[in-house]
Amino acid sequence: MASPLKTTLIFSIFNIFFLSRVTSNPHPLDSLTSSEFLLVRAIVNQSYPSFNHKLSFQYVGLEEPEKQAVKSWLSKPSSKPPPRQALVVLRFENQTRELVVDLSRRAVVSDKLYEGFGYPILTAEDQEAAADLALKHGPFLASIKRRGLNISEVSFLSLTIGWYGQVKTKRELQVKCFYLNGTVNFYLRPIEGITIVADIEQMRISEYVDRAVIPLPKAEGTDYRASKITPPFGPRFNAAPPKPPGQIGFKLDGNVVTWANWRFHVAFDARVGPVISLASIYDAEQKKYRQVMYRSFISELFVPYQDPTEGWYRTTIFDSGEYGIGNFAISLEPLNDCPSRAVFVDGYYAASDGRPVEVPNAMCIFERHSGDVMWRHNDADRKIRETRPDISIVVRMVATVANYDYVFDWEFKPSGSIKFLVGLTGVLQVKAVPYTRTDQIKEEVYGTLVAGNTIGVSHDHFLTYHLDVDVDGDANSFVKTHLITKRVMDKNIPRKSYWNFEHELAKTESDAKVKFGPNSQEFLVVNPNKETKLGNNVGYRLVPGSSAGPLLIPDDFPQIRAAFTNYNMWVTPYNKSEKWVSGRYVDRSRGDDTLAVWTEKNRNIENKDIVVWYTVGFHHVTCQEDFPVMPTLSVGFELKPTNFFEYSPVIKTVPPQHFSWPNCTK
Ligand SMILES: [Cu+2]
Known part of the structure; x- marks a missing residue:
């Protein structure tokens, strides 16, 4: 039995704001509202009447405004915002049509018949x-x-x-x-x-x-x-200590979150789920917010099962492009899915008749007091102990994709780091077999016997993130830092070796394709036009986490369609139309519109507005503990400032005021 949690109340080290929602004009990157979905439907139905016709709305979402238009609006928010438009994908009389609907002009401004391979997201x-x-x-x-x-x-x-x-x-x-x-x-x-x-x-x-x-x-x-559930029971836990009601620790203005030194915009999309944009961090030295990331989302979630038999070989799922992660968003449960003081945001997607479907509490935003140490130092001789608790802000969405549950977190830390985390939980896809013990198995079974007559089929999870990183401005470069073992040449020194690092600038898309191997490397996005006072280029480093690569052979059909997993990391010049690494139309696709195909042009990426694509990869060899519901496994990666600040951005954080803690003696 777990001991009761000790209660302590910690005030945020930062200003505590009260929840305030300002109703104003929509931000250009806001998701479509419920009434906008209805307006889109009405406009589309004028051109494509559903009466007596086979019509279905496969996807409706924000048609992303031009990046430069958003940026110029941001520099002068009192100016006219870019036109608010919706991207609509229809099936009309067994054909796929792609429409752009302008909401202020109340008109279809673009209408194309799609005649390529593949079909839209399923309803x-x-x-x-x-x-x-x-x-x-x-x-x-x-x-x-x-x-x-x-x-x-x-x-x-x-x-x-x-x-x-x-x-x-x-x-x-x-x-x-x-x-x-x-x-x-x-x-x-x-x-x-x-x-x-x-x-x-x-x-x-x-x-x-x-x-x-x-x-x-x-x-x-x-x-x-x-x-x-029946005995024997597992450990029993107490609830987390209560937080003062009303105080959430951050400010929410429309969909713009301001917390500690961070500011960013939160949106929801039927295809990709959470979309986090315009992340910028306040630099106390420069007395201004500095850009870090224009836009980020999970471009595709590919789950190929590794059973090649007749009943199973087809099961290679593209959750974003074939189904839509946002379409699988579920309502989060206060206190269990998200801690107290979380603020919940609703999501909307289109039903096949175009009407909005509301997902109440589709996302939550909360200040996290992890119990970890942000930084500390001790000097016993001088009796100095300085330590700061790690506090961060998290945006969370959960998608229950049939049997599997994914917990998607974006975590922003005062140190300037952004952590992208995915929690995998839910129920395995299993295959029935005649066996009840492993010693009965005399054939290849493509997984682990996780219960009687039950094989947890081996599979992978590949989540490819779109990271439109804008480090202190649009024009950035990608630099690989190689850590190289060197020989000591000075004969007076008894040591034989050391390592040092060398930077390699990626000039083209080919230079920036990275497959992780045994060599030690670091990956840096720098702004070649901005330096610290010491002369280092300001940058952000991508710190890889779980990053398994594909084990299928490259000309296998599922791998051709998922060629965007061929490298762990890619860099492309920003192109508004290149959002979905698996292609626009993924159901039954042939791999002719993947990230791998886009990069064949081998475009210049030096000192350009660039996008980094990173794949979180995980090979899942199932085990008995995954049955009947898998305990959450967390995987992810981090973007971390590297010579972005003049010195540690958290050294001057004000320590929190603590209440006295009765069980603490010193
Ligand atoms: Cu799995």
Whole structure:
């Protein structure tokens, strides 16, 4: 049993602001509001009436204004903001159309028929349609009967099927089926051996195979609800100490957060989820905010399963481009998903009829008192002890992507660091097998036996971040710093070796493709036009975290489509249209519009407005502890100031006033 948490109240070391929401004109980077979604729908319906036509809204989101227009508005916020526009992707009469709708002119200002490969983000209705087709398919009902199962206990999951070199493709989804009957955690009870592929344009089952009857994993031990757990129980915890009501520690003006020395803008998008823009940090020496990052979001989340058998080889999922991470955002639970004093922000995405779907509390923003040390130093002789607690601000969104849950955090630290963290939790995708112990297994099973009759199938998670870093201005360069072992040449010195570093400037996109290997390297974005007083170029360093690369061979079809994972890091010149590393239309894509293709132009990136693309990679060899719900595994990376400030930006933080702590003797 855990000991009761000791209660201490710490005032923020920074000014405490009260929550204030100023209703003013929208910021040019604000997400579309509920009423704007309705306006977009009305404008589109004038050109594309849904009556008597097959029309669906696959994606509606902010058409990002020109970067220079945003920047000039920021320099003079009283001036007219850039036009507010929406990007709309439709399926109309079985064709994909891409529209730009101008909200102030109330008009469609651009309308293009898309005739390339791939299809838009799936709507919930697309996925439900595939499941409905399966449910009504006679041979499937016969298969369920043959297994002695009750159709009313069957649950479905519609998944994309990828592309395997076919000349012609259709909008098709595979439908996986599961059995409830005694559990709510149906993902852990797959009805294995059945392949169902549904054509969601022709509305028919295009492929159906019932290969074999495999034992169904048991319902026992799969439930995760607090009300249903049975002894022996795990540790019991006390709640975190309460915080004074009303005080949130930061200021929220519309969607602009101001906290300590940071200022940034928060938005929500159906495709990529959280979008954090215009991050700038106050420099007390220069008495002004300095730019760090224009825009950042998760461009793609690729999860290829590593089971090449007939029923599983198609399962290589692109969560952003095929489904939309924002479409999977869930309402966060106060105190458990986000701590007390968190402020919640709602999100909106378009349903297939264009109406807004509200996700209440889709994101939360909170000041984090981690209990860690921000910096400290001791001098015993002079009886000096100076220590500062680490306090930061976090923006969080959680997407429950069917079985899996992802916790996405952007954490801003007073030291100037930005941490990009992803927590992986939720339920594994599992495969039913005849085995109940590992010693029965005499074949390749593509994963770990995590419960009786249950293989947790091996897979990867690759999250590629779009990082439009603007270090103290637009014009930046990318520099690789090589750490090199050197020989000591001075014969009077007994030591033989040391290391030193050498900078290598990346002039083109090819120079900046980085695959992590055994060599020690650091990665720096510098502003070659700005120096510290000491003459160092101001910069920000990318500190890699979990960064596994792909293990598939490069000409394998899923890897061609996910060629943006071929390198851990890439740098491109800013191009407004290059936002989604997997391409604009990812469902059944052929890899002809990926980051790997864009960079074939080998453009100049020196002293330019550049974008860094970094992939957080994780190979998941499953284990029994992942069952029935996986404890959160955190992965991520950090952007860290490097010669950006003249000296430590946190040395002059004012120590917090503490209440006396009864259990502390000294
Ligand atoms: Cu995993």
